[in-house]
Amino acid sequence: MKREPNSKKALKKKYYWIIDESKCLSIREVAKLQQYSNQIRIKGLDSKRFSLIRRWFMIELGIRTGLRVKEMASLKHKNMLIDDSRSSFTFIGKGNKPRLVWINSEFRQLCHQYISYKKMFGYDISGDTPLLNNLKGKRISRRALQKDFKTMTKGTGLPSRYHIHNLRHTYATYLLKASNHNYRFVQRQLGHSSIRTTQVYASVLESEGRKALENIYR
Numbered sequence: 001m002k003r004e005p006n007s008k009k010a011l012k013k014k015y016y017w018i019i020d021e022s023k024c025l026s027i028r029e030v031a032k033l034q035q036y037s038n039q040i041r042i043k044g045l046d047s048k049r050f051s052l053i054r055r056w057f058m059i060e061l062g063i064r065t066g067l068r069v070k071e072m073a074s075l076k077h078k079n080m081l082i083d084d085s086r087s088s089f090t091f092i093g094k095g096n097k098p099r100l101v102w103i104n105s106e107f108r109q110l111c112h113q114y115i116s117y118k119k120m121f122g123y124d125i126s127g128d129t130p131l132l133n134n135l136k137g138k139r140i141s142r143r144a145l146q147k148d149f150k151t152m153t154k155g156t157g158l159p160s161r162y163h164i165h166n167l168r169h170t171y172a173t174y175l176l177k178a179s180n181h182n183y184r185f186v187q188r189q190l191g192h193s194s195i196r197t198t199q200v201y202a203s204v205l206e207s208e209g210r211k212a213l214e215n216i217y218r
Contacts, residue, residue, distance in 0.1 A: 018203045022161065025170045029158055033059060036156040050121045054132060054140070055148050057114045061132075062149075062164060064107040066171030066190055068094065069164050073142045078127035082111045093191045101189055173204045181205070 025033065037059040044052025061072055071093055079091040087108040093099035103111070118125050123137055130139040149164035168190070176186050176198075187198040 019169055019173070019200050021204055023166055023169045024173045024204055025158070025162065025166060027174075029156075030063060030170065033152065033156050033158065034063065037152060040152070040155070045117075048121075050117075050123070050135060051148075053114070053117050053121070055152055057110070058132060058145060058148060059152060059167075060107065060110050062167030063171060064110075065089065065101050065103060066168045066175070067101065068168060068191075069142050069145055070094075071099070072132060073130075073140055073145055075131040076127065077115075077125050077129055077131055080111060080131065082108045087111075095193065097191065097193070099191045101191075169201070172198070172201050176201050177205055 037056045040052045041056035044050065044056065058072065061067065067075075067089075071091065075089065075091060079089050081088050081090065082103075087103045087105065089099075089101045089103065091099055115125055123129075123133060129137070132140045132145070134140045134144065146164050149162075149167075153160070153162050172186060172190055175189060176183070179185050181202075183195055183198050186201075187195050190198060192198050
C-alpha cells in the first residue's frame with residue numbers, strides 16, 4: 001500500500017480536532033470569574049499586595065484579548081497603545097509573526113487603571129519593561145501565570161479542568177458569535193496562520209442548530 005506523504009498526514013492530524021463546550025467558560029462563569037477577580041483587585045489595594053492586582057489584570061487580559069499565555073508573559077509596555085482614539089496591542093507572536101490585537105474601549109480603561117496601579121506601587125512602566133511583572137519588576141513566567149489562574153478559578157469555584165488557555169478558547173468563541181461569524185476578523189485577532197484553525201470554534205456555536213433537533217418532527 002502506498003503511504004501518503006508525511007505533510008498530508010500532518011495536515012490531517014492538525015485539523016481533525018474540535019473545540020467542545022467543556023473547553024469554554026459559559027457567560028455565567030465568565031461573570032463569576034470577573035466578579036471574583038475584581039474582589040481580588042480591591043483586596044490587593046487594601047493590603048498593598050501587587051500580586052493580587054496583577055492577577056486581576058491577568059484575568060481581564062485573557063478574557064478580553066484571547067492572547068496565548070506565552071504572549072501574555074512576553075508583553076511589554078511598548079506593545080500597548082491605549083490613547084484616546086486607538087486601542088490595541090502590537091507584538092511578535094507565535095512563529096515570530098507580527099501580531100495586532102484590537103481591544104475595546106472598556107478594556108482600554110482597565111489598562112489605564114492597571115498602569116496607574118503600577119505607578120502607585122513604584123514599578124517602572126517605560127517601554128521595554130514587562131507589562132505583567134513579578135514582585136521584583138522582572139518578567140513573570142508562564143508557569144507563574146498558569147499557577148495564578150488556577151488559584152483564581154479555585155477561589156471562584158469554577159471546575160478544576162479549566163486552564164489559562166481556556167480563556168483564549170472562550171474569547172474566540174464569543175467573539176465569533178458577536179462578530180456574526182466573521183471568521184477572518186477572529187482569525188486576525190487570534191493570530192491563526194490558517195482560517196481552518198479558527199473554524200474549529202464553530203462547533204461551540206451550534207446552539208441554534210441543537211434547538212432545531214427538539215422540533216425536527218413537530
